[in-house]
Amino acid sequence: MRRIVSAALVAAAISIAPSPAPAADRLAPAAGIHVDGTRIVESTGDTFVFRGVNHAHTWYPQQTTALADLKALGANSARVVLASGKRWTRNETSDVAAVVAECRRVKLICVLEVHDTTGYGEEAAAATLDEAVTYWISVKSALDGQEPYVVLNIGNEPYGNIGAPAWTAATTSAVQRLRSAGFGHAIMVDAPNWGQDWQFVMRDNAASVFAADPRKNTIFSIHMYGVFDTAAEITDYVGRFQSANLPLVIGEFGHLHSDGDPDEDTILATARSRGIGYLGWSWSGNGGGVEYLDLVTGFNKNALTPWGARLFNGANGISATAKEAAVYGGAPTDPPPASSCSATYAATGDWGAGFQGAVTVKAAAGAITGWTVTWTWPDGQRLTNSWNAEVTGTDAITARNAAYNGSLPAGGSTTWGFTASRGSANRAPTPTCTAS
Missing domain, CATH: 2.60.40.290 (Immunoglobulin-like)
Structure with missing residues (x-):
């Protein structure tokens, strides 16, 4: 079974032995964004629920107003595509610092991800998660002190459909290596199977990955495209993470895709009723036959596409549900009930x-x-x-x-x-x- 999804590419399989973790009792409590059961909590103590958009910064660095524009339409967060240099032109430390500064200027919570891991095992040029960690360590100076504003998404869709079971060991190793390097940030990890986890590797091993994080500050990210084309699949997947008391975010999703027709109405409704975050793919600039995933045409915030109108202005969309992060002065968000x-x-x-x-x-x-x-x-x-x-x-x-x-x-x-x-x-x- 080959289910390819994401608006980009994807990753596959090698088993990486976990590196030794620092002793948990030597680590300070989380000073920034952190996990509390199924909730994601700000440094202020307020619950934060992602209502955001993916932006392909690494391919469109000239689009300097994109973050301000998506914020103007109501988003409270952005997942920003970066490159380590293995597959696409490297975003240097100065550029990473500039992205973070712009997120802070326009009052967005910033999820930074390395896209080069997309397709490892099925794309010859793709990077491993270990190589992504090496990149993060190399730009660490741009991230130090940014824990209240930045979530570190180690690598986009780091396994495809070949060797997906290796995700557990490789992800555990990557998280522990980042902690050993001194990263105190909330860490987000993408699912295998091109982000869609149809083999349930992430779902069934998330608890062990979370337990192996010395800071217990790992967020799990599922990408919902054609695999999630029924309400039952969506609610069952989300419900299992909530039953396990683990934090889940829908890190990418769309209203259409080449591998099937996602049930975006249920995705949005379930995210709202369960109090979980989502980040739609993507602001603008899609190609290769998935141009229908552009939220705006030509990076113009005044030119919403049908998908953009649905995500920003439709039922359970960004305009109706987003709250600005409390760290920027937004209204506090009451913790959602664990289950109604x-x-x-x-x-x-x-x-x-x-x-x-x-x-x-x-x-x-x-x-x-x-x-x-x-x-x-x-x-x-x-x-x-x-x-x-x-x-x-x-x-x-x-x-x-x-x-x-x-x-x-x-x-x-x-x-x-x-x-x-x-x-x-x-x-x-x-x-x-x-x-x-």
Whole structure:
């Protein structure tokens, strides 16, 4: 299976042995942007939720007003493409410092990423994560003291579909090497499989990577394109990180792509309801057949494309949901609830070829007026019947409340049931609950 995504290129596979980590008790507490469970927290103590845009600075350094322009349209953050010199022209220390200064001037939180890692293993010229770390160390003087304003995204989509399991060791090593070099910043790590993690390597190993960071300050970034073309896939993926109490950001996504049609409406709605960040790809300058991913035409902030109009001005978009970082004087953001509802799955009967189950939906600390439960069966099970919910799908399940059981008081619950055929086995799925 080959699922190529991102508006650029991608990376693949070598196993890198982790370098020794500094002892955690020798490290000072995070002074800048840092992780608290699923939340990303500023140096002020306020929750920060990314509502931003990717900008291909390394290919368009002459577009000096881009960051100010995307800020003017309401973004609170920018993911800025840089190059280490392995594949594209190197952004020197002075240029990195200038990018950070411009982010600060226009009051953006700045995510800096090395794009040369894109396609390693499938693109001959691509860099390894270890080479990306060497670049970051070489420009460290431009980043020292910028922890409240800068997140370090080690390398873009550092593994493709060849050798993606090596992501875990290589990412662990890269994080630990940055910490050994004295970086106190929040570190963002991209998923393998061209950023889309369809083999679930990042999802299933994120906890071990996080635990190996001496500062416990690693943010995970998923890129959502054609792999994420259904609501169930999106909500299940996000829900698993939240259930594991790990921070997730949607570091790239679009409204169309050559590998499929992403469900951008669900991406935006889920990000808002779950309080997680997103950064749309990309401001302008796309080529190679993905020009439809430009948010504005010709770097002109007054010329929004259909994708730009959707991301900036549509439902759950940037204009409706972005809050300026508190470190710049923006209004504090209250921590989002860990979950406004939960779903508990249980098999209640079995007759060999099939089984019966029940799902209990429970409101959290506040009352809810409706709920949606989603999952994908892990073993090929198929839904055959249901009651007390409006259910669509047979393998990827989306269940919505019936007219009579959507409103639940704080702590209240309701149960709906189903029958299904067994698959190769009958492992329980991981349901995700979204409330309205």
